[in-house]
Amino acid sequence: MAMNTTNPLEKAASTLRQHTDRGWMAIRADVFSHALAMFRPSAPVRGVHGAGEFFLAADVLVAHLRDALDAIPRAGVSRITCTTDADHNLEAVTVEIIALYRARLVPLAEMIRHRAAELLVQVLGLSPEQLRDVPVHVGVTDVTNDAALL
Incomplete structure (x- = not known):
């Protein structure tokens, strides 16, 4: 041409x-x-609602968890992982955080666990019995005195 x-x-x-x-x-x-x-591709995570079972991409669940946990003061999420069994049932959630210096870590971890549990019920439709079988592990990967880094 x-x-x-x-x-x-x-x-x-x-x-x-x-x-x-x-x-x-x-x-x-x-x-x-x-x-x-x-x-x-993101691994599927099994959920349940009134019409039956469904699958949600783990990346989508992680994004919802990250949004929910962003509101917690004195901590910033650095990484979230979801572990599932062979049938794609959620087995555990691990939340790695950066904590603000002098933050009380035990109450902070409890807030994170509570908020994550609320979201798992809302998004995946887990019952309280099922929720007891899904631990939410919280790990502190860094500590900072700069709240802007959270």
């Missing part, structure tokens, strides 16, 4: 579009295979 133009920028862009670098041709298959390998 030839272009008749007097604009040097358009001419340069047109020339570059027609050129394929040999280096790119040599590595493009590797780049695409690495990109595809990086995609990992």
